[in-house]
Amino acid sequence: MSGLFVTGTDTSVGKTVFTALLVRWLRRRGVDAVPMKAVQSGAAAEDPTGDAARLLRAAGVTMPEEALVPYAFRSPLAPAVAADKAGVRVELGRILAAYQTLRRHHRHVVVEGAGGLMVPIAGDILIVDLMERLGLPAVVVARSGLGTVNHTLLSLHLLRARGIPVVGVVLNDGPHGEPDPSAEDNPRLIERLGGVPVLGRLWTIPEGSKPDATRMPSGAPPGRATEEAFGVAERTRQEAEEAVDEAALAMLEEKIDLSAIFRALEGWEER
Numbered sequence: 194m195s196g197l198f199v200t201g202t203d204t205s206v207g208k209t210v211f212t213a214l215l216v217r218w219l220r221r222r223g224v225d226a227v228p229m230k231a232v233q234s235g236a237a238a239e240d241p242t243g244d245a246a247r248l249l250r251a252a253g254v255t256m257p258e259e260a261l262v263p264y265a266f267r268s269p270l271a272p273a274v275a276a277d278k279a280g281v282r283v284e285l286g287r288i289l290a291a292y293q294t295l296r297r298h299h300r301h302v303v304v305e306g307a308g309g310l311m312v313p314i315a316g317d318i319l320i321v322d323l324m325e326r327l328g329l330p331a332v333v334v335a336r337s338g339l340g341t342v343n344h345t346l347l348s349l350h351l352l353r354a355r356g357i358p359v360v361g362v363v364l365n366d367g368p369h370g371e372p373d374p375s376a377e378d379n380p381r382l383i384e385r386l387g388g389v390p391v392l393g394r395l396w397t398i399p400e401g402s403k404p405d406a407t408r409m410p411s412g413a414p415p416g417r418a419t420e421e422a423f424g425v426a427e428r429t430r431q432e433a434e435e436a437v438d439e440a441a442l443a444m445l446e447e448k449i450d451l452s453a454i455f456r457a458l459e460g461w462e463e464r
Contacts, residue, residue, distance in 0.1 A: 196301050196304060197360070197454065202341065202345055207243045213228060216248070216303050225299050225300040226302070227262055228254065229262070229302050229304045231314070231399055233245055233262045233264065233265040233266070237266075238261075247389055261295075264281070267279075272314040274317070279401075285314075285315065306329065321351060325356070330357075330358045331352060335362055337375035337380075341364065341383075342383060346387050360392070364394040380394070395445065
């Protein structure tokens with residue numbers, strides 16, 4: 194198997210943003226990589242606000258969302274709970290099969306988990322169990338501020354106990370890079386006590402910074418002038434989105450040791 198598993202110390206720590214940017218960076222360099230969301234809760238697969246759609250959009254990959262995420266539930270709950278409420282039985286074999294299907298058609302698959310390592314996805318099956326079955330090296334995404342040392346070290350301890358190799362830790366400052374006095378010392382503490390490299394710190398460019406899609410009003414009068422006006426507005430929106438994407442990629446290249454991740458991908462493929 195060839196790929197990477199992006200996990201986190203918690204929910205909303207920046208896994209989706211990092212995964213999408215990483216895949217986009219790889220593809221920009223001619224590497225055939227695609228994202229995968231192991232299981233999604235809080236949005237249907239085709240929901241544009243869900244992680245699966247955001248991964249495809251930000252990574253610049255064109256494929257059906259259903260091919261990317263084997264299970265998706267609308268309820269914003271732990272996947273196992275959301276599945277129960279939806280009357281669906283989550284099967285680990287289906288997730289593994291979805292990975293294998295992507296792997297047959299692409300060189301690398303970057304899998305994003307859900308929440309942290311101990312999140313239940315079906316009965317007693319946890320995210321870390323899925324990671325163990327996939328056998329991929331992991332990148333741990335964590336908050337950079339106060340409290341992250343404890344959460345990150347606990348995650349690293351569990352990964353080590355399960356024999357899952359860790360490429361490193363990516364720290365995330367949050368949506369606006371909000372200052373936290375502990376953020377300067379936390380990388381050093383995590384490296385010393387956790388025994389893995391901190392690959393860097395990033396701040397998340399929220400999707401809310403992109404302009405909303407411009408749509409032709411349903412009551413707009415027909416005519417070339419109206420169509421041209423909205424055509425210009427749409428191009429302006431697309432250009433603004435591209436500028437945000439480029440800024441995000443520049444941030445990734447500046448802040449994160451991507452060479453370590455690339456070496457891990459290439460080295461794991463040779464095994």
